[in-house]
């Protein structure tokens with residue numbers, strides 16, 4: 082069975098919203114009684130933030146999460162009024178508009194806390210914030226030495242009616258079970274500190290997809306699910322989506338744009354990094370690195386075409402690459418799937434990640450703007 086639809090588009094990323102709903106339900110069931118925040122940053126990892134956010138909420142996600150305030154405001158602009166948290170801020174960010182629009186703000190420094198409190202008066206609405214504690218990732222988040230001061234300031238600003246601390250959160254490095262457990266310990270100490278200062282956060286959240294699945298103690302009140310919702314395993318250890326009960330939501334496909342027969346010894350694509358060792362047929366696929374197909378996967382990845390996997394041969398170019406179909410029949414216009422649900426025979430995004438020495442996250446997120454997204458299963 083081919084996952085590609087006959088007569089499909091020249092280039093297309095098909096997003097199955099039924100798969101998104103299935104994955105959210107499966108993960109929500111797994112982590113219950115903890116709730117699910119659906120992470121739709123970076124245009125829902127390339128899947129289309131508004132459509133994915135609606136599908137995730139429909140399937141039981143309680144909240145949405147994004148990196149940037151602008152991403153949260155785009156959801157509001159589309160009429161989505163669910164709780165949404167944004168956690169990575171421009172140093173010059175103005176917090177008035179997000180507070181007005183009821184966007185919850187992650188706080189990574191005492192300075193940010195004060196800037197948010199200062200914006201409250203002009204917004205005419207109390208700012209809902211989540212304190213982000215750095216427990217060992219060493220990225221953003223309030224550094225441990227500043228926790229006592231930050232929670233004391235948050236409690237003072239809460240008493241003054243300027244902010245409400247809705248949550249306390251952190252992010253794991255996913256380094257090893259022992260190191261993740263140490264981060265959980267540190268996080269729980271930070272929560273105790275916040276409570277001792279008089280704060281009463283509704284939710285404590287630490288786990289993203291990987292810990293939500295494999296580290297039950299880290300589920301706490303809420304898990305932040307990104308990659309798992311898209312049906313891609315978070316581990317990078319060969320675990321498949323099917324083993325986790327998840328379905329990949331994105332299928333990247335195109336149509337064969339040209340077919341050519343080459344002779345033994347003919348070189349193929351830039352630099353002739355591959356030469357035919359026999360007479361063979363090549364099919365031209367009209368996607369390239371401008372579309373997020375990694376050049377690094379040249380000569381390593383496979384596609385699904387005419388019921389079989391076929392190797393990518395020669396360099397992947399900006400707009401196109403070639404696959405070797407041997408002596409099999411192939412025609413211009415045939416659908417070709419780069420990745421999708423392996424249950425259909427297609428490679429997974431993870432396999433492309435491996436071919437390009439990266440991760441499935443990067444493969445789906447980098448699908449370029451020239452590739453139209455088509456959502457199926459819309460309600």
Ligand SMILES: *Cc1c(COP(=O)(O)O)cnc(C)c1O
Pocket residue numbers: 120122168252288289290291305306307308309315
């Ligand atoms: C991106 C992100 C997530 C989601 O991670 P996944 O591994 O995709 O589930 C969760 N929390 C934070 C802070 C993030 O930046």
